[in-house]
Amino acid sequence: MTVDKKHRKGDNPHIDYNTDWTYAPAPESTDHIRLKRRYELFIDGEFVPPVKGNYFATINPATEEKLAEVPEATGEDIDRAVTAARSAFGKVWSPMAAAERGKYIYRIARLLQERAREFAVIESLDGGKPIRESRDIDIPLAAAHFFYYAGWADKLDYAFPGRKTRPLGVAGQIIPWNFPLLMAAWKIAPALATGNTVVLKTAETTPLTAMKLAELFRAADLPPGVVNIVTGGGKTGQMIVNHPDVDKIAFTGSTEVGKYIRRALAGTGKRYTLELGGKAANIIFEDAAIDQAVEGIINGIFFNQGHVCCAGSRLYVQESIAPEILRKLQDRLATLIVGDPLDKNTDIGAINSRMQLEKIESYVRIGKEEGGKIFQPPCKLPEKGYWYAPTLFTDVSQSHRIVQEEIFGPVLPIQTFRTVDEVIAKANNTPYGLSGGVWTDKGAKIFKVTRQIRAGVIWANTYNKFDPTSPFGGYKESGMGREGGLQGLLPYVELV
């Protein structure tokens, strides 16, 4: 299959999306946002400076301007945080009646809902994601996770019938930069519901909503030490992983770091869950609802600039409909608005960091060098900040690196296939196994195909749908353990 540009020339039908009538800028207001110039570590219910006194800046990736600075936590700080968490675990949180713990979590959820707009704006400022997503997905879903697990707090006997549960103790949690607040909620909510206390480390480039969450914990009167939040880079995370008084590690991030964590934890007896990379197959059969499938492809790969571990980042289209799908994808790309994350009309925001932008650029270079055909819509990118246009690649195969490796950006390699067996084999032909998508109007085909794909989450006729009741996690190099749902309780309890 080649990129068919015929319809863009001369008399051949083509659609001109460059219309006389366009949308005026519609920026979300930042007037109500209060950011401090400097944040401190949240340990034992207080905001405390780091022992060594080092801070680093967190910037707005859309403008490259500094938003605030946050501490670089070192070994002494982690010690203090773990000590606080251990003490809160023994004295306050685990002895507390489960229904009372639930009340605290409900209160957190409600406060988060009340301040949703503020959290959404800060999430977009710090991480670059469109306000449409932070407002409609990240923040409401984070609140939903707290609500959901609050409900489980006093019902654990029903989660594991015939068994009693015991909390593990101190959970060390390390979260990524693509869904900062949502990942904090995914991790903190089940830990608290099951009676554990927490030391959470934010991602280096996106610490701010977690800092605001710490303020919210104080507003909710959460007992000191139950949740401690530290900031820092890889080294800080390493110290949490290796701390002898941490009972469990929950990590979401790269497969490379996941491998390190498994090695580090071997033989320590610490429990762990890892949610790592992915390279999901999104499969479009010829009997699919075509226009809705095209929309699903778009949501699958361009949601959050493609910074999504479960992104539909390998597209498989049945050959008979490939030219039509490709034409429709190209047209749809022409209507995507790339730019200011705070503009309500923005579809694709800023790339999270310079490092990530360079990684995406290098993969696109590799894709071209390996002979892939690239398509990008004409779009004007802002001069300052980190941006990348939505990108399609055709003329690629399983042997191309951009098909094999996780790019974590708005870049979609497209392959065609002929038969069901062929596409199942190709979908599974990856070291990852986090997610997948299947598009067909035939119910039987959905079951036939999804049963054979080795991935933790598979969507049928939709993509990137999340709900606190649904477990999430991977096969193979995509990780181990499940977060979310009833299954998400298990990693935080010992069954007796």
Next chain:
Amino acid sequence: MNSPAAIVEGAPPIDEIGVNERVARLFKRSVKKEAKVKALTMTLNMLDLTTLAGKDTPGKVKQLCYKAAHLHDVFPGLPTVAAVCVYPSMVSTARQALEGTGIKVASVATAFPGGMTALKLKLAEVKGVVEDGADEVDMVLSRGRFLQGDYAYVYDEIAAVKSACGPAHLKVILETGELVTLDNVRRAGDLAMAAGADFIKTSTGKVSPAATPPVVLVMLEAIRDFYFRTGKKVGMKPAGGIKTAKQAIQYLVMVRETLGQAWLTPDRFRFGASSLANDVLMQIVKQATGVYQSGDYFSID
């Protein structure tokens, strides 16, 4: 050329949940300031100002025609509406009243709204309204025949009406509220376009629900696919239940992101509505003055 049955079978399946999600996302577009003013002005210019009541009289139709050309004279620079849409017996009155305004006369026909009469009577009615001066004919699809699977009848009927129209433009009303499923909407739309419709239109306004956003999106996508297949640009007219400026802007967003520039014109997109104009006018005045005026400052005709 494909047989009518093949056209229906060739229509792609429509996933209702996916359509609803796409609509929800399109409706999140924020249209403010100059973009809003332009959308509102376009809306006025795309209006088929409509009166379709059994109690219509020449007097009422003349008043409506005057309003069509003089939407809000105290606010200069406004366009006229695109057309006035009436029952067959009112066509000559409307024709006379609109002389020299550039506003088209549209007439419903083919035993509107049910369509439950013989083809020869429908054709006679169509010829009659064209002779009386209708520029556009809004026919109704035979829904019963469609639902019983008699696609050849439906196709032939549309083709016959089209040829009876002569120079007049043909809009085919699918009456989507009676077709119920989006799959049916898509199939009926494909059938009507293949049979020669210049426009496809959602509803008569006599059945609830009338135009709904998912139905309109499915029809716009059908138009897009038909254009790529044949090179022919068929127009779209949502009708019934469109009462507010906000709804109108949402539909324009849909048109813009589905069909682009070539459809953002009264030649290819119309709103069928009786009470939309004044809400749009109220918004236009508000954008200019910063304050809302009461309904008493906008004429009702």
